[in-house]
Amino acid sequence: MRASLLTLLLFAVAVLRGEDGYRLWLRYEPISNPALRHSAAEALGTVVCPASSPTLQAARDELQLALPSLLDASPAFADMAGNASSALLVGTPESLPELQELNLGDALKPLGNEGFLLRDTKVAGRRRIVVAANSDVGALYGVFALLRHLQTNEPLDGLNLLSAPKIQRRLLNHWDNLNRWVERGYAGLSLWDWFNLPDYVSPRIRDYARANASIGINGAVLTNVNANAQVLTPPFLDKVAALAGTLRPYGIRVYLTARFSAPVELGGLKTADPLDPSVRAWWKDKVAEIYRAIPDFGGFLVKANSEGQPGPQAYGRNHADGANLLADALAPHGGIVMWRAFVYDQNVPDDRAKQAYTEFKPLDGQFRDNVVVQIKNGPIDFMPREPFHPLFGAMPKTPLGLELQITQEYLGASIHLVYLGTLFKEALAADTHAEGPGSTVARVVDGSLDRHALSVIAGVANTGNERNWTGHPIAAANWYAFGRLAWDHEATPDAIADEWIRMTFSNDPTLLSTLKPVLLESREAAVDYSMPLGLHHLMARDHHYGPGPWVDGGRADWTAPYYHRADAAGIGFDRSSTGSKALDQYAPPVRDEWENLPTCPEALLLWFHHVSWDYRMKSGRTLWDELCLRYQHGVDSVRSFQKAWDTLEPKVDPARFLHVQALLRHQERDAREWRDSCILYFQTFSKRPIPTGVEPAEHSLDFYEAVKRPDVPGTGQ
Numbered sequence: 001m002r003a004s005l006l007t008l009l010l011f012a013v014a015v016l017r018g019e020d021g022y023r024l025w026l027r028y029e030p031i032s033n034p035a036l037r038h039s040a041a042e043a044l045g046t047v048v049c050p051a052s053s054p055t056l057q058a059a060r061d062e063l064q065l066a067l068p069s070l071l072d073a074s075p076a077f078a079d080m081a082g083n084a085s086s087a088l089l090v091g092t093p094e095s096l097p098e099l100q101e102l103n104l105g106d107a108l109k110p111l112g113n114e115g116f117l118l119r120d121t122k123v124a125g126r127r128r129i130v131v132a133a134n135s136d137v138g139a140l141y142g143v144f145a146l147l148r149h150l151q152t153n154e155p156l157d158g159l160n161l162l163s164a165p166k167i168q169r170r171l172l173n174h175w176d177n178l179n180r181w182v183e184r185g186y187a188g189l190s191l192w193d194w195f196n197l198p199d200y201v202s203p204r205i206r207d208y209a210r211a212n213a214s215i216g217i218n219g220a221v222l223t224n225v226n227a228n229a230q231v232l233t234p235p236f237l238d239k240v241a242a243l244a245g246t247l248r249p250y251g252i253r254v255y256l257t258a259r260f261s262a263p264v265e266l267g268g269l270k271t272a273d274p275l276d277p278s279v280r281a282w283w284k285d286k287v288a289e290i291y292r293a294i295p296d297f298g299g300f301l302v303k304a305n306s307e308g309q310p311g312p313q314a315y316g317r318n319h320a321d322g323a324n325l326l327a328d329a330l331a332p333h334g335g336i337v338m339w340r341a342f343v344y345d346q347n348v349p350d351d352r353a354k355q356a357y358t359e360f361k362p363l364d365g366q367f368r369d370n371v372v373v374q375i376k377n378g379p380i381d382f383m384p385r386e387p388f389h390p391l392f393g394a395m396p397k398t399p400l401g402l403e404l405q406i407t408q409e410y411l412g413a414s415i416h417l418v419y420l421g422t423l424f425k426e427a428l429a430a431d432t433h434a435e436g437p438g439s440t441v442a443r444v445v446d447g448s449l450d451r452h453a454l455s456v457i458a459g460v461a462n463t464g465n466e467r468n469w470t471g472h473p474i475a476a477a478n479w480y481a482f483g484r485l486a487w488d489h490e491a492t493p494d495a496i497a498d499e500w501i502r503m504t505f506s507n508d509p510t511l512l513s514t515l516k517p518v519l520l521e522s523r524e525a526a527v528d529y530s531m532p533l534g535l536h537h538l539m540a541r542d543h544h545y546g547p548g549p550w551v552d553g554g555r556a557d558w559t560a561p562y563y564h565r566a567d568a569a570g571i572g573f574d575r576s577s578t579g580s581k582a583l584d585q586y587a588p589p590v591r592d593e594w595e596n597l598p599t600c601p602e603a604l605l606l607w608f609h610h611v612s613w614d615y616r617m618k619s620g621r622t623l624w625d626e627l628c629l630r631y632q633h634g635v636d637s638v639r640s641f642q643k644a645w646d647t648l649e650p651k652v653d654p655a656r657f658l659h660v661q662a663l664l665r666h667q668e669r670d671a672r673e674w675r676d677s678c679i680l681y682f683q684t685f686s687k688r689p690i691p692t693g694v695e696p697a698e699h700s701l702d703f704y705e706a707v708k709r710p711d712v713p714g715t716g717q
């Protein structure tokens with residue numbers, strides 16, 4: 001009775017207040033199953049989490065925020081469990097002497113500096129739920145894991161969980177400019193309010209830290225890779241220090257992007273040549289200054305000699321010279337360099353997909369120990385689907401970091417519902433075969449394949465100052481999925497979606513069985529309605545939002561026809577031995593499989609091959625018919641998402657229900673536009689009829705070609 005009254009009351013409050021998404025997956029609504037809630041309340045009646053450090057204080061604060069609401073009861077917070085018949089113990093053996101009685105040493109040892117254990121146990125007949133770790137931040141991660149356990153309605157009985165991250169540095173990369181404009185940002189302005197910093201740090205920064213810590217993200221690169229040297233000046237370093245101070249208790253270190261020409265722009269030097277002694281001295285001093293302001297500064301992320309950014313090649317030096325310059329300055333302080341491999345040269349007529357490999361592979365073994373080469377998941381640029389980047393597995397002597405894009409630059413910005421857990425997992429699970437089967441990208445990145453101590457995974461953030469953080473209410477799932485996979489790349493996108501839905505919406509079984517398949521199918525739907533069968537780079541120029549397969553002129557590798565190569569004979573980019581030979585950059589088993597049309601996965605067909613319109617696909621249809629039907633299938637999928645979502649009206653608070661419903665309407669319209677415009681455009685080459693089952697286009701090709709989108713955010717600064 002009490003439970004249903006409570007539920008009713010909470011529902012009424014949610015309706016009145018409108019669920020605005022601010023709390024993300026940390027909503028801590030009462031555990032809906034009364035039996036579970038009562039037994040958890042009993043087990044956690046006394047909470048022992050001495051706040052002996054800012055990090056343990058954060059753990060305790062989180063428990064104080066979460067437990068009264070989750071349990072619908074007020075646990076006592078005490079310094080010792082003593083004789084309490086049941087209690088929650090949180091800490092390290094050092095911070096909490098009562099943990100020492102449990103002899104956790106052997107269990108804790110393999111968990112390293114960030115891992116934790118959760119255990120349901122007994123001490124002298126008294127029940128103890130234990131969250132223990134070797135470090136305070138491990139204990140904080142353990143607290144979030146315990147809360148997740150409760151939020152997802154898992155029982156505490158028999159709890160026994162050990163967890164430690166596989167990748168050392170799990171970072172968000174913010175493409176945020178100092179004027180708060182976010183490149184490829186679709187959720188408002190930057191969270192970093194530089195004008196008000198350092199005096200005022202918005203409470204929102206702490207909530208950002210909480211959200212990240214809850215999924216194990218332990219670093220943030222605050223600034224855009226298209227960098228502004230100003231962030232390295234003293235006034236900005238004070239502001240960075242203020243942010244670092246708020247993030248630190250949550251185990252999050254700050255990093256900055258380093259503009260390679262900073263010694264010239266800020267230091268007044270005549271050169272930024274990495275081998276010039278005055279340049280080396282400038283960086284050494286600058287880095288020392290940074291560490292005086294931010295003692296645990298993480299290091300630099302650098303985009304150099306790429307898309308107009310300055311770099312060592314201007315001085316006849318290479319990427320290793322550039323990275324090592326900064327690495328030498330950072331090494332005495334324990335900092336690292338993440339040097340991006342996203343390079344392609346407009347003067348080199350070679351296939352863009354090959355250029356990073358061509359430039360970086362010969363440098364393997366030439367980087368300092370504190371350098372990581374950071375590589376996008378695919379060789380072009382975060383397309384809806386790409387094969388894995390050929391550098392993974394090709395530079396065994398160098399730690400290689402993986403860069404994923406959480407913000408939906410090519411996947412419908414903050415309008416389209418696209419869950420990226422599946423895309424991230426596909427990237428991590430790809431088998432490079434570099435050292436035999438099982439040489440996955442994940443094992444290259446976590447360092448286990450080539451025994452590297454340093455490991456980095458980065459996600460280009462989708463956060464902004466919109467109330468719900470990510471614009472689209474479902475886009476927060478991508479932030480969440482990135483963090484969970486960064487912690488454990490063996491986790492499944494399904495399990496991650498499951499957790500996220502339970503915490504973000506509710507544990508209602510119908511809601512789960514309806515919404516989870518939508519999330520899991522959404523990325524494939526986006527591929528189908530925009531760039532199916534391995535097509536890529538078909539989007540409109542600059543804003544990258546809608547279709548633009550006709551976009552031509554200017555530098556060739558920024559046009560669509562450069563990539564799709566449609567002509568009277570067929571469509572697709574021949575990267576096989578008869579074409580650009582990009583396939584030679586992959587290990588032989590991968591190359592051979594993808595080189596041959598019958599064994600090349602159809603999902604990558606047009607990435608690697610120029611294929612005749614009449615080629616017989618596995619379905620028995622011609623390529624042309626299949627292509628058209630894929631586009632139609634993408635549209636149909638979005639319609640099925642709409643139908644599914646509509647049934648959830650009674651299960652979701654009105655504010656989020658209506659918001660997602662409206663966005664899905666927009667997405668359906670966009671999906672039709674992609675389908676109609678691409679089919680009409682490609683038909684000008686194929687000259688074949690549109691197969692049955694595909695709806696006729698609403699407008700003519702001219703209409704679609706004339707569409708302008710001046711309002712897409714994140715573009716053109």
Ligand code: GCW
Pocket residue numbers: 175183184225226303307342381382409
């Ligand atoms: O994806 C492209 C984007 C650019 C971005 C660049 C990069 C930050 O269109 O906006 O610049 O890649 O990753 O450096």
